[in-house]
Amino acid sequence: MSGRIRLDGERKRVEFTFEGERVSAWAGDSIAMALWAHGREVLRRSSRLGTPRGVLCNMGICYECLVTVDGVSVRSCTTLVEDGMTVCRGGVRG
Ligand code: FES
Numbered sequence: 563m564s565g566r567i568r569l570d571g572e573r574k575r576v577e578f579t580f581e582g583e584r585v586s587a588w589a590g591d592s593i594a595m596a597l598w599a600h601g602r603e604v605l606r607r608s609s610r611l612g613t614p615r616g617v618l619c620n621m622g623i624c625y626e627c628l629v630t631v632d633g634v635s636v637r638s639c640t641t642l643v644e645d646g647m648t649v650c651r652g653g654v655r656g
Contacts, residue, residue, distance in 0.1 A: 576645040585649075593638035593649060594620065594627050605629050605638055606652040628653025 574589040580597060587596030594605070594617045604614040605627050618626040622640040629638045635653035 576643050578643055578645065578647040578649055580649045581651060587643045589643065589645075591643055593629060593631070593636075593641050593643055595639075596643050597638070597649075604651070 575586055576589050577584055577586050578593075578596075579585065580600075580602060585596060585600055585602075587599070591599075597603070597605070598617065603616045605617070606615045606629065607613065608615055615626045615628075617639055618624045620627075620639045622637050625637060627638040628635055630636075630650040630653050631641065632648050638649075
């Protein structure tokens with residue numbers, strides 16, 4: 563099932579790590595929203611000034627929310643959480 567909202571009432575919890583810290587989230591949530599729910603709003607630092615960056619558009623356009631998942635740079639607002647994934651701050655704009 564690819565939809566984010568399930569009407570049968572079942573919601574599964576998943577766990578992943580962010581900067582080495584365990585985070586629990588609902589399956590179907592984006593990484594960005596799962597982290598936001600845990601108060602983790604800074605997802606990377608700007609390359610020039612080192613200023614904090616996080617979710618801006620929340621729809622995959624701005625690339626401000628880049629994180630690294632298991633070594634791959636992804637937009638956290640369009641990538642769903644998966645059990646056991648390793649998420650780190652930052653990412654490389656492609
Ligand atoms: S917040 Fe804009 S691409 Fe993710």
